[in-house]
Amino acid sequence: MAAVGSALLKHLRLRVQVQAVPRNPSYALSFSAIRRRFFSEDVRGSFLDKSEVADRVISVVKNFQKVTPNANFQSDLGLDSLDTVEIVMALEEEFGFEIPDNEADKINSINLAVDFIASHPQAK
Amino acid sequence: MAAAAAAARGVPKRSEVLWLFRSLLRTARQFSDYNIREYTKRRTIDGFRLNRTLSDPDSITSAFSDGKAQLEVAKRQSIIYSLYTPKVKSIMELKS
Numbered sequence: 536m537a538a539v540g541s542a543l544l545k546h547l548r549l550r551v552q553v554q555a556v557p558r559n560p561s562y563a564l565s566f567s568a569i570r571r572r573f574f575s576e577d578v579r580g581s582f583l584d585k586s587e588v589a590d591r592v593i594s595v596v597k598n599f600q601k602v603t604p605n606a607n608f609q610s611d612l613g614l615d616s617l618d619t620v621e622i623v624m625a626l627e628e629e630f631g632f633e634i635p636d637n638e639a640d641k642i643n644s645i646n647l648a649v650d651f652i653a654s655h656p657q658a659k
Numbered sequence: 660m661a662a663a664a665a666a667a668r669g670v671p672k673r674s675e676v677l678w679l680f681r682s683l684l685r686t687a688r689q690f691s692d693y694n695i696r697e698y699t700k701r702r703t704i705d706g707f708r709l710n711r712t713l714s715d716p717d718s719i720t721s722a723f724s725d726g727k728a729q730l731e732v733a734k735r736q737s738i739i740y741s742l743y744t745p746k747v748k749s750i751m752e753l754k755s
Contacts, residue, residue: 617707620677624684636681640674 607644619643632657670716671723679726680707686730689737693749699733 601611608614608622623639630652634642642648652658671679680703687699710722 615711616673616677617680617704617711620680620684621704624681628688636678639681640677 602645604645604649609643611644623648626652631659670719676707676723679723679730683726683730683733686733686737689741691741691744693752695736695740 603611606612608619609616614622619642620639623634623642626642626648627634632655634651638651642651683703684700687696687703690696690699706726710719713719713722
């Protein structure tokens with residue numbers, strides 16, 4: 536690694552002085568590697584950016600039919616009781632108020648969650 | 660606490676297990692340190708999911724009492740940590 540680095544540095548210095556294709560054949564590979572990496576667009580432009588792909592995939596999945604306003608967590612979305620508790624906790628954090636345990640156990644669908652939160656004066 | 664008394668008697672029921680899960684997550688929220696808060700949440704979720712399919716009553720009862728012991732530890736620690744909160748918040752909590 537250090538050898539490559541020093542070879543590159545030596546090569547770069549040569550370019551400033553010579554201003555031509557380097558005569559020394561042992562540096563030829565690194566020169567073409569540099570050219571490929573920094574100067575050519577066709578190598579870089581063929582792949583999409585991974586985070587952009589992830590965002591678009593997630594928004595497509597979110598629009599999937601099953602997540603309707605009437606969706607029941609357990610029968611429609613296939614979540615179990617642990618997932619339901621997690622979702623209720625996330626809703627508590629999102630709206631900034633505490634849901635007592637006995638009420639939280641009854642929230643089994645998106646509709647119920649919406650009704651409960653809309654009727655709670657402390658929701659932010 | 661009704662759930663604690665019932666668990667002392669025998670195999671915990673589903674509602675008691677969910678009560679424990681919810682209490683652990685609520686206690687996790689009270690930590691002022693971002694790292695410990697996230698770790699507690701992650702650990703309870705992973706721990707409960709791993710033990711989801713237990714069917715032997717003894718192992719269920721021992722897992723439940725382990726969980727209750729951890730809940731006590733978390734409650735004490737959240738109080739102690741809140742006494743010594745650092746002034747600078749973790750970078751993950753800064754709105755970017």
